Amino acid sequence: xxxxxxxxxxxxxxxxxxxxxxxxxxxxxLLTKARELAKDLDCEVHAFTVGDKVExxxxxxxxxxxxxxxxxxxxxxxxxxxxxYRDSIVYLIEKYKPEVVLxxxxxxxxxxxGTIATVLQTGLTADTTALDIDPKTKNLLMxxxxxxxxxxxxxxxxxxxxxxxxxxxxxxxxxxxxxxGEVIKEKFEFDKAxxxxxxxxxxxxxxxxVNLGFYDIIVSGGFGMGSKENxxxxxxxxxxxxxxxxxxxxxxxxxxxxxxxxxGQTGQTVHPKIYIACGISGAIQHVAGMxxxxxxxxxxxxxxxxxFELATYGIVGDxxxxxxxxxxxxxxxxxxA
Amino acid sequence: xxxxxxxxxxxxxxxxxxxxxxxxxxREGVPAIINPFDKHAIEAAxxxxxxxxxxxxxxxxxxxxxxxxxxxxxAMGADNAYLLSDRIFAGSDTLATSYALWAGAQKxxxxxxxxxxxxxxxxxIDGDTAQTGPGIATRFNIPLITYVVDIKKVDPENxxxxxxxLVESGQEVMEAPMPCFLTVEEELNTLSxxxxxxxxxxxxxxxxxxxxxxxxxxxSQCGLKNSPTKVKKxxxxxxxxxxxxxxxxxxxxxxxxxxxxxxxxxxxxxxxx
Ligand SMILES: Cc1cc2nc3c(=O)[nH]c(=O)nc-3n(C[C@H](O)[C@H](O)[C@H](O)COP(=O)(O)OP(=O)(O)OC[C@H]3O[C@@H](n4cnc5c(N)ncnc54)[C@H](O)[C@@H]3O)c2cc1C
Ligand SMILES: Cc1cc2nc3c(=O)[nH]c(=O)nc-3n(C[C@H](O)[C@H](O)[C@H](O)COP(=O)(O)OP(=O)(O)OC[C@H]3O[C@@H](n4cnc5c(N)ncnc54)[C@H](O)[C@@H]3O)c2cc1C
Numbered sequence: 001x002x003x004x005x006x007x008x009x010x011x012x013x014x015x016x017x018x019x020x021x022x023x024x025x026x027x028x029x030l031l032t033k034a035r036e037l038a039k040d041l042d043c044e045v046h047a048f049t050v051g052d053k054v055e056x057x058x059x060x061x062x063x064x065x066x067x068x069x070x071x072x073x074x075x076x077x078x079x080x081x082x083x084x085y086r087d088s089i090v091y092l093i094e095k096y097k098p099e100v101v102l103x104x105x106x107x108x109x110x111x112x113x114g115t116i117a118t119v120l121q122t123g124l125t126a127d128t129t130a131l132d133i134d135p136k137t138k139n140l141l142m143x144x145x146x147x148x149x150x151x152x153x154x155x156x157x158x159x160x161x162x163x164x165x166x167x168x169x170x171x172x173x174x175x176x177x178x179x180x181g182e183v184i185k186e187k188f189e190f191d192k193a194x195x196x197x198x199x200x201x202x203x204x205x206x207x208x209x210v211n212l213g214f215y216d217i218i219v220s221g222g223f224g225m226g227s228k229e230n231x232x233x234x235x236x237x238x239x240x241x242x243x244x245x246x247x248x249x250x251x252x253x254x255x256x257x258x259x260x261x262x263x264g265q266t267g268q269t270v271h272p273k274i275y276i277a278c279g280i281s282g283a284i285q286h287v288a289g290m291x292x293x294x295x296x297x298x299x300x301x302x303x304x305x306x307x308f309e310l311a312t313y314g315i316v317g318d319x320x321x322x323x324x325x326x327x328x329x330x331x332x333x334x335x336x337a
Numbered sequence: 338x339x340x341x342x343x344x345x346x347x348x349x350x351x352x353x354x355x356x357x358x359x360x361x362x363x364r365e366g367v368p369a370i371i372n373p374f375d376k377h378a379i380e381a382a383x384x385x386x387x388x389x390x391x392x393x394x395x396x397x398x399x400x401x402x403x404x405x406x407x408x409x410x411x412a413m414g415a416d417n418a419y420l421l422s423d424r425i426f427a428g429s430d431t432l433a434t435s436y437a438l439w440a441g442a443q444k445x446x447x448x449x450x451x452x453x454x455x456x457x458x459x460x461x462i463d464g465d466t467a468q469t470g471p472g473i474a475t476r477f478n479i480p481l482i483t484y485v486v487d488i489k490k491v492d493p494e495n496x497x498x499x500x501x502x503l504v505e506s507g508q509e510v511m512e513a514p515m516p517c518f519l520t521v522e523e524e525l526n527t528l529s530x531x532x533x534x535x536x537x538x539x540x541x542x543x544x545x546x547x548x549x550x551x552x553x554x555x556x557s558q559c560g561l562k563n564s565p566t567k568v569k570k571x572x573x574x575x576x577x578x579x580x581x582x583x584x585x586x587x588x589x590x591x592x593x594x595x596x597x598x599x600x601x602x603x604x605x606x607x608x609x610x
Contacts, residue, residue: 001433001563019506080504082471082481107505111483114471118435123565126431126466141569146465148350151362153571160565197480197517200499201510216606242608265465273602284350291574295602297595298580311580313598315591322588329592334609 002121002160006099009161012038013098014066015089016049016057017108019080023057025211026104028174030167031064033131034102035177037140040133046070046098050088052078055183062181064174070096070184076192079202080108084195086115088188093120095186098162100140102131105166113166123157124164129171129269139163148265149288168269170213210244210260216273217243220263220290223250224279224300224319231256233323234278240331243272248280264289279319282307299323338391338493340382341445342415342456343438343473344375346399346406350462355573362573371406374458376413377525381488382456383414384526389493392416394449396547398426398437404544411539412531419445423548428561431464435472440554441547442473448545453515454498459484459522467520474518482511483520 012034017024027047034045047066049057054071061069072088093101093116101116103109105127117124125142132141134156140163143154157163212218219241221234231251238245247257249264263270265285275293280286282298282305290296291310298311299322308314315322348367356363371379382393395410397403398421407418421441429437446452455477457470467483474481487501489510496515501508503522531539549556557563583598585591603609 001558001565019504024505082483086475107484107503110467111471111481114431114466114468115475115481117468118432118472118475121432121565123430123432124466124468125566126468144465145574147353147362147463148465150350150353150355150573151571152574154569155566156569157565158567197482197511197513199509200512202504202506203501203508203510204506273606274599295599296580297599303582308582309579313595314580314582315595316582317588317591322592325588326592326595329589329596333596334603 004122004159004161006159006161009097009099011043011046011098012041012100012102013046013048013093013162015101015103015109016047016054016061017104017106018049018051018054018057019108021056023060024104024106024169025174025213026106026167026169028060028064029169029172030102030104031061031066032175033167033172035065037100037131037133041099041138043099044068048089048092050074050077050085055185058181058183063176063178065177065179066181067179068182068184070186072186072188074188074190076190076195079199081195081197081199082111082115083197084190085112086119087190089116090119091188092186093162101162101164103164103166105168109166113164117164120162122160122162122164124166125155125157126166128165128167131165131167140165145288148284149291150284170211170269170271212244212246212261212263212268212270215244217241218246218263218270218272218274219243219276219278220246220248220280221251221257221278222248222280223254224281225251225256226279226320228254228256230320233320233327237276237323237327237330240327240334241274243274246270248286277307277311278323280307281305282309338385338389338454338491339450339452340385340391340393340454340456341442341452342375342378342382342393342395342410343469344379344395344397344406344410345372345458345461346370346397346403347372347461347463369402369405371409372458372461374460374521374523376528377523378456378458378519378521379410379413379415380526380528381521382454385454385488385491386414389491391453392449394419394445394452396421396438396441396445398422398434398441407544408539411542412536413528414531414535417449418542418544419547420544421547425549425556425559428564429559430564430566431466431468431472432566433559433564435469435476436558437554438469439473439476441552444547444552451516453496455479455516455518457518457520459520470518470520477516477518480513480517482513482517485519485521486524488525
């Protein structure tokens with residue numbers, strides 16, 4: 001294993017993920033978290049990205065506290081493609097030597113991070129849900145769930161730099177703290193013949209893209225809802241409570257909800273103030289995505305359902321009976337009737 | 338068409354329980370299985386072989402008992418199976434694992450000939466990192482396509498493949514020249530039942546062993562010591578107390594209790610005065 005001269009590396013870098021001209025919210029969440037870490041490391045927070053036209057994102061990243069914004073622009077980077085993104089980002093990292101690199105654990109981020117870390121020959125901690133600085137060594141401590149959320153591991157990378165982590169969306173709040181930042185534009189010579197993959201077609205999923213992490217109240221429907229039509233009971237309660245609705249994977253696979261609303265290991269991780277699980281059994285892969293909610297309310301007709309093990313409040317009953325009543329009652333109580 | 342599928346043997350996560358007394362996972366009695374995603378990679382490779390000819394090789398890095406996973410892969414239709422097993426690999430993180438698998442694959446290529454398609458699962462259900470596949474692809478310096486949900490076209494003549502992959506906003510149809518590296522989702526296919534001839538061949542075909550003495554693997558890039566990431570501590574997340582079951586004479590009464598219980602939270606959010 002190659003060890004790096006770690007004294008040469010400084011500052012925290014956050015990758016600005018973008019698709020179709022829009023920055024992924026996780027990038028702002030990570031910029032916010034990075035500001036906190038930077039205080040402990042006595043360093044600055046910088047943002048970086050590559051793409052066709054990315055300078056336009058500068059106001060947004062400065063708003064979230066990035067002092068510098070490193071970019072490479074080239075038409076070849078118009079659509080995300082692993083290899084040219086990897087090569088140009090590796091160039092930036094090798095040139096400027098940040099000590100920490102944070103990337104959102106999205107499909108794009110997870111595709112990209114593993115290839116970058118391999119070229120840089122450094123450690124990469126996957127899918128983290130907590131980041132801290134070790135007060136003694138100043139190493140980044142990266143905590144992540146494994147075994148579908150049953151085991152947490154705190155991982156560090158003592159001898160290699162940068163210390164890299166992909167971090168789950170929705171874990172940190174995005175809070176603005178505007179600074180006057182500087183854009184640093186770099187050039188990278190792409191060997192175009194090297195990039196042989198082609199995107200033939202992009203199929204944008206119909207239905208809206210939802211970031212469940214935005215919401216304080218989530219009403220989630222599982223296979224126990226019985227049908228796609230019945231999902232309206234979940235949606236109605238969410239509306240009355242001013243929250244949003246979500247679903248278990250089994251409900252998504254049944255075609256009752258879009259994948260963009262799936263909670264769990266292979267969906268989104270959420271931590272709302274109130275999570276209402278309706279007709280959801282509580283499989284570990286589902287629980288992995290919602291167990292850190294403040295209050296969990298479970299409605300299930302089976303008193304032995306595992307979801308009751310972690311629910312704050314449990315109601316044994318038929319969702320088709322409980323939900324409409326609950327909606328009606330909350331509507332009155334919240335003065336929305 | 339020659340496929341090489343990387344498969345990992347993992348404990349069946351659905352059966353792993355937590356011992357909250359000791360803060361560890363209870364793995365005794367938990368069956369070891371082929372990582373579920375990897376099975377779909379085997380299935381896809383076997384289907385391509387059946388359509389276009391060629392063969393399917395599989396490799397697993399793990400302890401001697403991982404031979405079972407390789408036998409099962411042959412029962413699913415793989416032709417050759419390699420077990421990469423050596424103490425020097427113990428405790429490897431994904432950087433060291435991708436190195437060992439890449440170096441081991443060199444030997445397999447020597448013996449079985451060039452590979453057109455490399456396959457891995459999207460992620461392992463124990464380590465959960467999804468980093469090994471991208472790591473190996475980078476070391477081969479070949480195109481990587483992750484989250485594959487459909488194989489649209491294989492063109493052995495022009496050496497290209499067309500696949501559908503998941504992205505955050507939907508799907509992408511992508512074409513790549515072979516050799517390339519695919520990591521796959523479970524939606525890729527439904528597993529077929531192993532036909533009898535496969536089972537017989539699997540029983541008869543020995544798993545070939547690879548280790549540091551019969552490959553060119555550089556020990557200074559393997560194992561715990563040569564892994565940049567270190568596990569500082571592992572712990573089980575605190576168990577939540579079993580929830581309060583709300584009971585009452587009627588559903589109305591139960592819902593009233595619920596409303597009272599959550600009123601403070603609703604107030605905090607400004608939903609009620
Ligand atoms: C690798 C992997 C990743 C996965 N990722 C995810 C993930 O991200 N998210 C996820 O959710 N799952 C995931 N799963 C699937 C997970 O294991 C479960 O299969 C899934 O969560 C079950 O969904 P469910 O609870 O809706 O359905 P079920 O397990 O079928 O439960 C339905 C529940 O509804 C109750 N019920 C039935 N009818 C009624 C009624 N009328 N009123 C009240 N209650 C009723 C039943 O008692 C039961 O408890 C994953 C699995 C694997 C292997
Ligand atoms: C609690 C814990 C946390 C960990 N966290 C990290 C971390 O954050 N970063 C890190 O670098 N390492 C980490 N590791 C080490 C990591 O689990 C191992 O390196 C492991 O060998 C591969 O990673 P994975 O299980 O995540 O597999 P993944 O990368 O998720 O596997 C993806 C695919 O690669 C192939 N594959 C993976 N392993 C093998 C194998 N042994 N043989 C053949 N094919 C294989 C399979 O096709 C599999 O579907 C952790 C280990 C533990 C115990």
